[in-house]
Amino acid sequence: MAENTAExxxxxxxxxxxxxxxxxxxxxxxxxxxxxxxxxxxxxxxEKTFGITLGNDDLRIDNFRTVKAMTGLVSRYVAPAxxx
Amino acid sequence: MTVxxxxxAGVMGIGVAQNLAQDGYDVVLVDLDEQTLDAARAEIVRxxxxxxxxxxxxxxxxxxxxxxxxxxxVEALAKAEFVIENVTEDWDAKQAVHQRLDxxxxxxxxxxxxxxxxxxxxxxxxxxxxxRVVGVHFMNxxxxxxxxxxxxxxxxxxxxxxxxxxxxxxxxxKAVEVKDSSGxxxxxxxxxxVNEAAFLVYEGVATAAQVDEVFRGCFGHPMGPLQTADLIGxxxxxxxxxxxxxxxxxxxxxxxxLLKQMTDAGLHGRKSGRGFYTYSS
Numbered sequence: 001m002a003e004n005t006a007e008x009x010x011x012x013x014x015x016x017x018x019x020x021x022x023x024x025x026x027x028x029x030x031x032x033x034x035x036x037x038x039x040x041x042x043x044x045x046x047e048k049t050f051g052i053t054l055g056n057d058d059l060r061i062d063n064f065r066t067v068k069a070m071t072g073l074v075s076r077y078v079a080p081a082x083x084x
Numbered sequence: 085m086t087v088x089x090x091x092x093a094g095v096m097g098i099g100v101a102q103n104l105a106q107d108g109y110d111v112v113l114v115d116l117d118e119q120t121l122d123a124a125r126a127e128i129v130r131x132x133x134x135x136x137x138x139x140x141x142x143x144x145x146x147x148x149x150x151x152x153x154x155x156x157x158v159e160a161l162a163k164a165e166f167v168i169e170n171v172t173e174d175w176d177a178k179q180a181v182h183q184r185l186d187x188x189x190x191x192x193x194x195x196x197x198x199x200x201x202x203x204x205x206x207x208x209x210x211x212x213x214x215x216r217v218v219g220v221h222f223m224n225x226x227x228x229x230x231x232x233x234x235x236x237x238x239x240x241x242x243x244x245x246x247x248x249x250x251x252x253x254x255x256x257x258k259a260v261e262v263k264d265s266s267g268x269x270x271x272x273x274x275x276x277x278v279n280e281a282a283f284l285v286y287e288g289v290a291t292a293a294q295v296d297e298v299f300r301g302c303f304g305h306p307m308g309p310l311q312t313a314d315l316i317g318x319x320x321x322x323x324x325x326x327x328x329x330x331x332x333x334x335x336x337x338x339x340x341x342l343l344k345q346m347t348d349a350g351l352h353g354r355k356s357g358r359g360f361y362t363y364s365s
Contacts, residue, residue, distance in 0.1 A: 016361065019297055035306050036138045037315065041363060043134065059137050 005050070005078075006071045012045050013067070024067040039064050046070065052077035085110050088251070089164030089189075091181060093124035093154075095317060095355060096198055097170035099226025102128050103255050105151035106143060106227060112153045112160050121154040128152070131225070138228055158184050161193075166251055168196045168220070173323035178202060179210050186211030194247050196220050200271045200320075201327040204237035204264045214239035218248050220259070221268055224316060233268045234259035266331035267324070274312070275324050279340050281309040282321075285360070286342035292360035310360040314353035318346045318360075 006024055013020055017034060028034045042064050047053055052074065063073045086109055090101045093115040101113045101124075115121055132145035153160075158181065161167055167189060171181050178199070185195060195217045197207045204219035211217065219235035232252060236245055252259050262269050281295050290298075296308020313321050322343040329337035346352070346359065353359030 018293055019301065032300070032304070037307075039137050040134050043137070044363075056133055059133060061137050061139075064137070 002071050002075060005074050006067050008049060009042075009046070009070050009074075010067050012042075012049075016041075022067065024071070026067075027065045028067075029061065029065055036061065042070065046074055050074050050078055086166070086251075086254075087112065087164050089114065089158075089161035089167040090170065091115075091158060091161070091167060091185070092170035092172075093120050094170060094172070095224060095320075096222060096226065097168075098124050098127050098131070099224060100168050100170060100198065100222060101152050102131055102148060103227040105148045106141070107255050108151070109254070110151055110153075112155060112164060114155050114158055114160055117156060121156070125149060125152075125154065131227070135227070138225070140228055159188050161185065162188050162190065164189065164193060166194045166196060166247075168198055170198045173199060173201055173320060173327055175202065175327075178207060182207055182210040182217075186213070192216075194218065194244050194251075196248060196251075198222050201267045201275070201324040201331075203266050203331065204235050205239070208237040208239055215241040216244050218244050219264065219268075220248065220252065221270060222257075223270075230256060231258045231260060233270060234261045235264050235268055236261070237264050267328050271324055272328070274309075275321065275328060276337065278309045278313045278316075278321050279325050279337070279343070282313070282340040282342050285310070286340050314359035314361055314363075317353050317355055318343060319352045322347045 010022065013022065013028060020031060022028060039061060043054060043059065058073060063069055088104050088109050088111055090097050090111055090113045093113055097113065101111045104111045113124060128149060129145040132143040132148050135141060135143040167185055169181055171178050193216065197204060197217065197219050198221065199219060200221055204217065208214035208217035214237060217237060218240045219237065221233035221235065223229035223232065234248065249259060267275060284290050284295055285292050292310040296311050299305045299308040322339055325337055325339040329339065350356055351358050354363050357363050
């Protein structure tokens with residue numbers, strides 16, 4: 001699941017910023033051209049794509065810096081799939 | 085507490101109302117119908133949620149909304165000490181609103197026209213008290229932008245300017261005072277840049293993403309001109325360029341046909357979900 005989530009998030013970033021060559025651990029805001037407005041879009045994207053509502057306490061920029069951080073954030077909200 | 089009327093619950097009016105409420109002012113936000121006001125309230129809640137992420141203060145949406153009264157029609161502004169008008173950059177619409185404000189507001193009310201391109205002296209000519217009309221060009225998103233253009237018209241009184249400066253200081257804004265002229269400083273330059281960027285896409289010289297990448301990568305701009313157009317609103321860009329064209333009667337301000345087509349098609353940018361780019365909502 002995490003892999004799929006990470007791929008989706010990275011895909012969303014690349015769609016908007018084709019020049020972004022990022023790994024899961026790269027700070028997207030340190031690239032210089034992704035600003036906090038895009039962070040707002042990331043919130044909308046995550047909530048819509050994964051059907052979650054992020055708590056106000058989680059709306060901190062650190063949770064959106066890397067694909068890895070966002071994947072972790074999403075996993076805390078998405079209930080694990082039932083086994084068997 | 086000072087009561088401030090805000091006319092127009094679009095992108096700018098919402099931002100102005102939120103900014104005022106955050107700083108402790110009592111706000112009366114008016115528009116033409118309940119539906120628009122409901123959408124405005126929802127947008128303010130969303131913006132308050134995001135505030136901290138955008139580098140602003142942590143905000144409780146309920147506390148901010150509690151200071152904002154929504155109402156249909158400018159008649160609700162009879163007791164406002166200041167009225168900040170944020171109607172679209174359409175002269176007929178602005179003129180009608182200022183005429184009505186002149187009729188319903190108290191004799192000492194200060195009228196602040198938030199416009200990006202229409203000369204303040206022209207707006208001030210509509211009512212009976214041009215000395216109490218002043219221009220402020222707020223930037224978007226309003227709560228996040230610390231600097232505004234402050235524009236006195238020909239007849240604006242020193243008292244009106246002083247009161248407006250105090251209000252702006254209360255909103256955490258620094259004012260750069262410039263003379264009255266269509267587009268002031270910011271939009272004389274910005275609108276031409278965006279318009280020319282739209283021409284590049286229209287002519288097939290580059291895609292929107294390429295134009296913006298050049299500005300971000302080569303010039304270090306945080307956003308490219310077409311991202312900026314989507315943020316401001318493609319329709320607003322078109323109106324602003326048309327105002328400049330009409331005012332200066334100079335062909336250098338001719339609007340790009342692509343802006344007209346996008347406006348007709350409802351591709352207005354972030355606020356409509358699609359402009360030069362597509363946004364998730």
